[in-house]
Amino acid sequence: MAGLSDTDPRVARMQIELLRQSSPARRFTLMAGWSKMLLHASYQEVRQRLSDEREAKLEWVRRQYGAEVAERLEKQLCS
Numbered sequence: 001m002a003g004l005s006d007t008d009p010r011v012a013r014m015q016i017e018l019l020r021q022s023s024p025a026r027r028f029t030l031m032a033g034w035s036k037m038l039l040h041a042s043y044q045e046v047r048q049r050l051s052d053e054r055e056a057k058l059e060w061v062r063r064q065y066g067a068e069v070a071e072r073l074e075k076q077l078c079s
């Protein structure tokens with residue numbers, strides 16, 4: 001595996017082989033878990049930086065879905 005990694009190349013190859021041998025259902029479950037973890041981590045990063053929870057949520061939505069979606073959400077929250 002090219003790139004920056006602290007995983008031993010032999011271990012990385014073994015991980016990839018195990019993923020290849022996994023059923024589609026297992027791979028989907030892993031992907032869903034990783035996605036959930038990454039979304040949570042990205043929100044926590046914004047939340048730590050911004051003290052106001054409402055502003056943090058809007059900033060997170062802006063980063064994930066774009067300014068237009070965040071603006072529409074903000075309008076809904078204000079009405």
